[in-house]
Amino acid sequence: MIADMNQPMPAEPKPRWERRKDARPHELLSAALDLFVDRGYAATRLEDVARRAGVSKGTLYLYFENKQELFKAVVRENIVQVIGRAESDVAAADDVSCSELLRTMLRRWWTDVAATRASGLAKLIMAEAGNFPEIAQFYNDEVIARGHALLSSIVRRGIERGEFAPVDPDVMTRVLTAPVIMLMLWAHSFDPCGSQVEPDVFLDTYLELVRRGMAAG
Amino acid sequence: MIADMNQPMPAEPKPRWERRKDARPHELLSAALDLFVDRGYAATRLEDVARRAGVSKGTLYLYFENKQELFKAVVRENIVQVIGRAESDVAAADDVSCSELLRTMLRRWWTDVAATRASGLAKLIMAEAGNFPEIAQFYNDEVIARGHALLSSIVRRGIERGEFAPVDPDVMTRVLTAPVIMLMLWAHSFDPCGSQVEPDVFLDTYLELVRRGMAAG
Amino acid sequence: MIADMNQPMPAEPKPRWERRKDARPHELLSAALDLFVDRGYAATRLEDVARRAGVSKGTLYLYFENKQELFKAVVRENIVQVIGRAESDVAAADDVSCSELLRTMLRRWWTDVAATRASGLAKLIMAEAGNFPEIAQFYNDEVIARGHALLSSIVRRGIERGEFAPVDPDVMTRVLTAPVIMLMLWAHSFDPCGSQVEPDVFLDTYLELVRRGMAAG
Amino acid sequence: MIADMNQPMPAEPKPRWERRKDARPHELLSAALDLFVDRGYAATRLEDVARRAGVSKGTLYLYFENKQELFKAVVRENIVQVIGRAESDVAAADDVSCSELLRTMLRRWWTDVAATRASGLAKLIMAEAGNFPEIAQFYNDEVIARGHALLSSIVRRGIERGEFAPVDPDVMTRVLTAPVIMLMLWAHSFDPCGSQVEPDVFLDTYLELVRRGMAAG
DNA sequence: AATGAATGAGCTTTCATTCAT
DNA sequence: AATGAATGAAAGCTCATTCAT
Numbered sequence: 001m002i003a004d005m006n007q008p009m010p011a012e013p014k015p016r017w018e019r020r021k022d023a024r025p026h027e028l029l030s031a032a033l034d035l036f037v038d039r040g041y042a043a044t045r046l047e048d049v050a051r052r053a054g055v056s057k058g059t060l061y062l063y064f065e066n067k068q069e070l071f072k073a074v075v076r077e078n079i080v081q082v083i084g085r086a087e088s089d090v091a092a093a094d095d096v097s098c099s100e101l102l103r104t105m106l107r108r109w110w111t112d113v114a115a116t117r118a119s120g121l122a123k124l125i126m127a128e129a130g131n132f133p134e135i136a137q138f139y140n141d142e143v144i145a146r147g148h149a150l151l152s153s154i155v156r157r158g159i160e161r162g163e164f165a166p167v168d169p170d171v172m173t174r175v176l177t178a179p180v181i182m183l184m185l186w187a188h189s190f191d192p193c194g195s196q197v198e199p200d201v202f203l204d205t206y207l208e209l210v211r212r213g214m215a216a217g
Numbered sequence: 218m219i220a221d222m223n224q225p226m227p228a229e230p231k232p233r234w235e236r237r238k239d240a241r242p243h244e245l246l247s248a249a250l251d252l253f254v255d256r257g258y259a260a261t262r263l264e265d266v267a268r269r270a271g272v273s274k275g276t277l278y279l280y281f282e283n284k285q286e287l288f289k290a291v292v293r294e295n296i297v298q299v300i301g302r303a304e305s306d307v308a309a310a311d312d313v314s315c316s317e318l319l320r321t322m323l324r325r326w327w328t329d330v331a332a333t334r335a336s337g338l339a340k341l342i343m344a345e346a347g348n349f350p351e352i353a354q355f356y357n358d359e360v361i362a363r364g365h366a367l368l369s370s371i372v373r374r375g376i377e378r379g380e381f382a383p384v385d386p387d388v389m390t391r392v393l394t395a396p397v398i399m400l401m402l403w404a405h406s407f408d409p410c411g412s413q414v415e416p417d418v419f420l421d422t423y424l425e426l427v428r429r430g431m432a433a434g
Numbered sequence: 435m436i437a438d439m440n441q442p443m444p445a446e447p448k449p450r451w452e453r454r455k456d457a458r459p460h461e462l463l464s465a466a467l468d469l470f471v472d473r474g475y476a477a478t479r480l481e482d483v484a485r486r487a488g489v490s491k492g493t494l495y496l497y498f499e500n501k502q503e504l505f506k507a508v509v510r511e512n513i514v515q516v517i518g519r520a521e522s523d524v525a526a527a528d529d530v531s532c533s534e535l536l537r538t539m540l541r542r543w544w545t546d547v548a549a550t551r552a553s554g555l556a557k558l559i560m561a562e563a564g565n566f567p568e569i570a571q572f573y574n575d576e577v578i579a580r581g582h583a584l585l586s587s588i589v590r591r592g593i594e595r596g597e598f599a600p601v602d603p604d605v606m607t608r609v610l611t612a613p614v615i616m617l618m619l620w621a622h623s624f625d626p627c628g629s630q631v632e633p634d635v636f637l638d639t640y641l642e643l644v645r646r647g648m649a650a651g
Numbered sequence: 652m653i654a655d656m657n658q659p660m661p662a663e664p665k666p667r668w669e670r671r672k673d674a675r676p677h678e679l680l681s682a683a684l685d686l687f688v689d690r691g692y693a694a695t696r697l698e699d700v701a702r703r704a705g706v707s708k709g710t711l712y713l714y715f716e717n718k719q720e721l722f723k724a725v726v727r728e729n730i731v732q733v734i735g736r737a738e739s740d741v742a743a744a745d746d747v748s749c750s751e752l753l754r755t756m757l758r759r760w761w762t763d764v765a766a767t768r769a770s771g772l773a774k775l776i777m778a779e780a781g782n783f784p785e786i787a788q789f790y791n792d793e794v795i796a797r798g799h800a801l802l803s804s805i806v807r808r809g810i811e812r813g814e815f816a817p818v819d820p821d822v823m824t825r826v827l828t829a830p831v832i833m834l835m836l837w838a839h840s841f842d843p844c845g846s847q848v849e850p851d852v853f854l855d856t857y858l859e860l861v862r863r864g865m866a867a868g
Numbered sequence: 869a870a871t872g873a874a875t876g877a878g879c880t881t882t883c884a885t886t887c888a889t
Numbered sequence: 890a891a892t893g894a895a896t897g898a899a900a901g902c903t904c905a906t907t908c909a910t
Contacts (some may be wrong), residue, residue, distance in 0.1 A: 038347065039347065039348055040344060040345065040348065042257075042259060042260060043259060043345075043348050045882090045883065045884085046884065046885085047883075047884090055891075055892090056892045057885090057890065057893065058885095058886090058887085058891065058893060058894095059884080059890080059892070059893095060893075061884095061885075061886085062890070066885075067884065067885090067886075072275040076895050118876090120904085123343065123344060125346070125401065126340065126341060126344070126405075127257060127343070127344030127345070127405075128257065128260075128344070130255060130256065130257075131257065131260050136272070138892095174380055177398070182395070182399050185343065185402065188343075189343040189346075201904055202909055235873095235874090235909085237873090241873085262899085262900065263900080263902085264900080264901090265902065272873095272874070273875050273876065274875085274876075274901090274902085275874065275875055275876065275902090275904085276873075276875075278872055278901095278902070278903080279873065279874075283901080283902075284901070284902090324883090394872090417900080422884065433905085450889095458869095460892065466907085473781065473782055474778060474779065476693060476694060476784065477693060477779075478690075478903065479903090480903090480904080480905065480906085481904075481907085489870075489871085490870065490871045490872055491871095491872065491906090492870065492871050492872060492906095492907085493869080493870055493871070495906075495907085496869070496870075497907095500906075501906090555845065557777065557778060558778070558834065559779030560778070560840040561691060561774060561775070561777070562691065562694075562778070563691060563840075564690065564691075564692050565691065567716070574905075594804055599775065599893090608804070612833070616833050619836065622777075623777040623780075623863065630774075636858050645872085669888085669894095669895090671894085675894085683900075696878085696879065697880065698879080698880090698882090698883085699881080706894095706895070706896090707895065707896050707897065708896085708897075709879090709881090709882085709896055709897065710894075710895055710896070711881085712880095712881070712882080713893090713894065713895075717880075717881075718880070718881095733886090
């Protein structure tokens with residue numbers, strides 16, 4: 001022990017793998033996202049996830065209890081977090097016009113989720129939720145319900161303030177979200193339909209429609 | 218004797234199995250459709266398909282070579298057939314206005330495919346095509362390509378006749394199909410979004426849009 | 435009965451299939467021999483046997499209790515019968531020289547069994563007897579033991595008569611049979627070795643050897 | 652407490668499984684050889700191989716991709732390796748007399764392959780090659796062709812040097828190999844014929860014959 | 869006598885999860 | 890903290906045998 005302490009400590013002798021310790025979970029989540037999006041939930045093999053992250057199968061279980069928890073973590077890192085930030089921002093943006101706020105939120109949804117690899121999670125959930133009820137429940141509670149609540153609160157506020165025409169806020173929220181969901185699905189379907197669509201053009205057109213269509217009077 | 222008559226029908230010798238050659242394929246296809254739509258391709262166990270059709274695992278293999286062929290047969294019975302009939306009708310409807318013909322075809326797509334259990338196959342393909350290339354190929358050749366060709370031929374004819382404004386027929390066809398595809402997906406997603414949408418209202422609105430939007434001049 | 439006799443008997447109205455009634459078992463045995471020889475016992479599917487004989491799977495079970503009995507019947511028709519005839523002939527040939535008789539018997543074995551499709555049964559037995567004890571027992575009792583007894587009786591008789599040099603008749607019988615067995619195996623092995631050998635030349639040489647080698651003095 | 656001490660060694664925690672990476676492949680190959688030889692290729696169940704090696708079904712697949720590869724590995728370990736060594740030795744033995752070299756090689760074939768459990772593989776191949784073309788191909792390429800090439804090269808060299816009478820080297824090679832092959836088959840046939848033969852005597856006699864028969868002049 | 873639909877045990881292969889090292 | 894060997898429950902598919910027609 002004493003001998004050890006006297007050693008010259010040559011410029012942090014950390015072996016390379018130790019330095020990455022903190023990065024591990026993120027690397028695993030990134031690998032998992034890629035594979036879940038590519039192959040779906042059931043068809044993704046944890047061994048592949050581990051290999052892609054450069055670790056062994058066993059290591060994965062040090063960080064995540066099981067496949068389901070890994071998936072939840074992926075959703076949390078890639079979607080729930082974005083929603084959380086959005087919630088704070090909306091709460092803090094009482095002075096901004098609702099029309100403007102809605103625009104901002106939809107755009108952020110697009111840039112931070114829909115236009116990223118994470119959009120594939122929507123496809124996955126749609127396809128496999130039925131086979132994994134616990135995952136469905138989780139996704140519904142953490143993503144769909146919160147996202148819907150967030151947007152509909154803006155719509156509701158806009159109506160109260162006379163900024164928007166009076167409509168059913170829940171229905172309107174669904175109308176607002178549908179096209180973005182469609183875009184996410186298109187991005188991950190093999191269907192040639194999707195590949196032809198230019199998402200940015202689609203989104204701009206759509207947002208303009210929203211602006212006009214929702215204006216009061 | 219009299220006593221016998223009162224007995225609860227002595228167990229109806231109930232044969233170990235019943236011979237129903239003609240009905241079997243349809244029963245199996247129906248069971249398969251249910252399960253494929255419900256659980257997806259990979260997660261559907263052939264034993265469950267058989268049980269739901271009231272037969273044993275082995276029987277299924279008397280009628281379908283393997284899982285893939287069973288799936289193809291399901292697609293053929295529920296989608297390809299409809300397209301086939303539509304092709305004949307379009308070929309025979311040279312005198313009808315293209316606008317009218319397009320309306321009819323989209324409506325038929327809705328009633329004969331999208332509004333039935335078969336619409337779940339679209340979701341399945343979108344989600345799992347990547348994992349089963351041969352199925353993807355089959356679906357693309359037999360459904361997507363043929364369906365697109367059929368609709369775009371009408372659009373093309375309408376433009377040639379001056380009935381429609383001159384647009385790229387392929388692009389327009391994709392625009393025409395997207396909403397119906399979306400409806401099919403909604404119908405099978407656990408997402409509460411979709412369940413709220415009233416498909417008939419949606420479709421009517423959409424068709425009216427098409428009528429106005431495509432008119433020449 | 436009388437009525438029947440008076441019927442006009444219009445040129446034998448027998449439907450075609452009925453005429454073959456007696457041929458059925460033989461057709462099935464022939465088909466079974468082909469397939470057993472080609473694929474082995476376990477790998478031969480009864481459905482294929484039936485199809486090759488031009489009947490249905492069920493029909494096969496009208497004539498043979500099960501796969502094992504079918505196989506036994508094949509062996510009986512193609513090998514046991516030959517041995518039976520040989521036994522009678524040997525019993526009736528008390529006046530023929532043993533050398534001559536031996537020659538005749540080995541030749542007959544060659545022409546009636548070894549040079550026919552039936553030789554493949556030897557390969558099959560050698561390869562699969564271990565997995566089907568009842569078949570092994572049957573083959574041993576009906577073919578090997580009887581065949582050996584027959585040949586060794588001739589050898590024994592020859593020694594008693596001073597025609598053959600005094601040797602252990604059982605050992606000599608094994609020496610006599612080995613080459614013919616080898617020929618049978620060669621004929622059905624994929625090994626190029628066998629295909630090069632000209633069986634008739636081989637057999638002649640061998641028989642000449644037997645003639646000289648066994649002569650007394 | 653004292654009572655406890657008398658208990659029969661409290662169940663030796665006996666781990667559910669043991670980690671023996673290095674020994675496993677060999678244990679599995681040995682178990683597989685036993686069963687393949689005993690039952691043939693098709694009739695050998697991988698679960699039995701695993702159980703005999705003291706592991707579970709799944710473990711086998713950690714070491715061998717599938718049944719076919721397991722079989723190939725068995726052939727490689729038990730036959731191909733021997734041929735490989737023989738090839739090196741022949742190449743290095745330019746100064747030895749061909750007669751001597753041939754003797755050595757045939758003897759080694761006997762001791763290293765034919766007199767071991769591996770000889771049963773020859774029977775297996777003969778019986779089942781027809782049903783498993785890929786295995787037939789492999790065995791032909793790796794064993795038959797290489798073995799034949801090796802021996803015929805010695806014969807050819809012997810003829811060139813005037814040591815052997817001029818004969819067709821390929822034919823002579825087949826003649827040389829046939830009896831050893833026969834011995835291998837005998838060793839694994841249930842046929843009582845074979846069990847009587849004393850292989851060593853047989854082989855000695857045979858080698859003497861080769862010596863005399865092939866001598867030039 | 870003939871058919872062929874129906875059965876179900878059996879076999880190969882996959883993969884989430886555990887745990888000795 | 891990290892590894893990867895080991896497990897065993899599925900799931901797809903085959904085929905000898907049965908039996909209603």
